[in-house]
Amino acid sequence: MEKKMIEFLPGFNCGRCGFGSCAEFAEVIQTKSESIDLCPFLTQERFTSNKIEIERLATSRLNGCQKKIVGVIDSYEADIILDPLKGEISCREVLMPMALVELRIGEVIEYRPLGCPIVHYGKVIKIDHLLVTVHLIGPCRRRESETKFTPVGCCMVIAFEGRYHGRNIKVGETVRFLPKHCMMQKVHSGVVVKIEDENILIEGIDLKVWQPPVVHAIK
Template sequence: MEKKIIEFLPGFNCGRCGFGACTDFAEAIQVKPSSLDLCPFLTQERFIANKIEIERLAMGEPNGCQKKTVGVIDAYEADIVLDPLKGEISCREVLMPMALVNLQIGEVIEYRPLGCPIVHYGNVIKIDHLLVTVHLIGPCRRRESETKFTPVGCCMVIAFEGRFHGKNVKVGETVRFLPKHCMMQKVHSGVVVKIEDENVLIEGIDLKVWQPPVVCSMK
């Protein structure tokens, strides 16, 4: 366990945590997980994902970076998985409807994301000019359901927002991600535009997932 924790520490051996080396600090984290807050670097944006993984290890949870997450439809491997924000029921989807519609917060809408064959039902939680943010409440409406909804037709999914786990991601990086609520379990791609703690905002959403670039080594 200690060796796994060391892998996610910055490795600067700066001593600012009060320990002589990161190896000593890793041992202290095993005994007292709250010691993690002593490292000044783990609060920086570039190490946020590392901090999350160390917390999981210290609490005895499985390491999300060690487990591969693969989409069911086309078997692409995801860099990260998106969970709902704390206290919410699904990842947030930011939509741009293809038609002009007058919506209200709290309203349930029926829509189909561009490129997705499945009709979605979402609860409107935010409206910003032409952009509508929703929580998903289901892929299909049961006949016996009395839930009223407004059909809005096809929508472009502009962004996803949620809590992430998996590899360490950076602002500006293109990532492959799996929204946990996705009915098709299909890996999406997009650009990370904001990270706060374990929350991430990904824009430029695309259902087409490209292979990562080939890195050529110079001999």
């Protein structure tokens, strides 16, 4: 969304809006449509159509953020939903098995993520030393066939990778997210370490999710 708004800004990077560049200004007006008037050029007649388009994009962004993303099992509110990368069947999970096992690309493994009561089945797509990256294929899909699998026991989930949608987030931020393939529809938490367009990598995964503190008004 930010890139689209930048296309309609004057692009002078003059700083008269109070921000260092048009790119920084675009990031602000994604969530605060009233900030559009901070740009003195958008009030000029030659930029009228630009301002209208920016207002439309900002309104669309705000409307999209109004819908809450809530986990089913614990009713926690998430910041984003995590979808599979384009052309893939599920979000990528990066695992660290707690037992030493020799695996191969394409092999199906049976494992239980630490802290999760449900046994998972994943197809190995990458191996990097002790870390194993998988696509989820079960349990439901595995039961529909007679796919052979290798049991690896309990695993720590190190990272998730996929496409996200929800509120605007930044690298280094701790976020609450809902993996679309999660069978319990439980909100997870982790730290954003990489964002490229709509693709995101989240590490430091935890199933313990702390709700934001409730701020009571002082009477």
